[in-house]
Amino acid sequence: MDLLTFARGKNSEIFQSTAFAQNAIAAEPLDVTITVGTGVAAGATAVNLACTTTVVLRKNLILAFSDGSTTVLLRVTAETTIGAAPAAVPVDAVAGDLPGIPGALTTSHEAVWDQLHRVIGTESAGFSLTDNVQTLTPATYEAAFTGTTWAEDEATSKTWAIARSGRFKAGDYALGQVEIAQFEEREVWVKVVYPDEEGTPARIYEGRARVRNLAVDPPATGVVDASWTWQGQGRPKRTDLTATTGS
Numbered sequence: 001m002d003l004l005t006f007a008r009g010k011n012s013e014i015f016q017s018t019a020f021a022q023n024a025i026a027a028e029p030l031d032v033t034i035t036v037g038t039g040v041a042a043g044a045t046a047v048n049l050a051c052t053t054t055v056v057l058r059k060n061l062i063l064a065f066s067d068g069s070t071t072v073l074l075r076v077t078a079e080t081t082i083g084a085a086p087a088a089v090p091v092d093a094v095a096g097d098l099p100g101i102p103g104a105l106t107t108s109h110e111a112v113w114d115q116l117h118r119v120i121g122t123e124s125a126g127f128s129l130t131d132n133v134q135t136l137t138p139a140t141y142e143a144a145f146t147g148t149t150w151a152e153d154e155a156t157s158k159t160w161a162i163a164r165s166g167r168f169k170a171g172d173y174a175l176g177q178v179e180i181a182q183f184e185e186r187e188v189w190v191k192v193v194y195p196d197e198e199g200t201p202a203r204i205y206e207g208r209a210r211v212r213n214l215a216v217d218p219p220a221t222g223v224v225d226a227s228w229t230w231q232g233q234g235r236p237k238r239t240d241l242t243a244t245t246g247s
Helices: 140-146 173-183
Strands: 013-016 032-036 046-051 055-057 062-066 071-076 080-082 087-092 110-113 122-136 152-167 187-195 201-217 225-232 237-240
Touching: 013 173, 032 062, 046 080, 080 087, 122 187, 152 201, 173 187, 173 201, 173 225
Parallel strands: none
Antiparallel strands: 013 187, 032 046, 032 110, 046 087, 055 080, 062 071, 062 110, 071 087, 122 152, 152 225, 187 201, 201 225, 201 237
């Protein structure tokens, strides 16, 4: 790694769960494992996938399938429900001009999905941690004997938030869930991933949140944008992928 370079913001990613029921406390969704039912060659535009839990694979979901030696990235191109019995899922490459998936898949390939949905078109997703503090000062009679005193403080509470801005994509499932979460005062689970200098995921912040201050800006001569803030609820979870353990 070149220590003279810095992490590029464009490699940051933001994900959100489906909005939880009203008055329910959000929880981190469980990982599910998706397996390949029938092997396919590179260039395939559909693949049979199965999962022991019935899940809905939304359009534009990106999955990384690995057999321990090779990894194939693919993008789901149409909403499809899968379960224990393999079902045909329309897929394509994540990027590039050639149609179909970039590599062959065998029945040994599997993908682990955290059941979170990428927020498409995000330009900025900054994580902030704020302390609410009070100043600790000595009693008046003590200060009279010591002269000038140096103030100290302590945090009485902490808050966190993720402020998102970027494109408005009306068909994006995650955006729709953001709107539902704010309109109906529901909680979601949100996760932001920041990269290292080589573009590899390095730090993850995630937790329960409520959506605040949703705004849609449709300039007459430009692209429609949307911004909002995920206001954290309770303590966030921090994972350091550059170390052996998170906190």
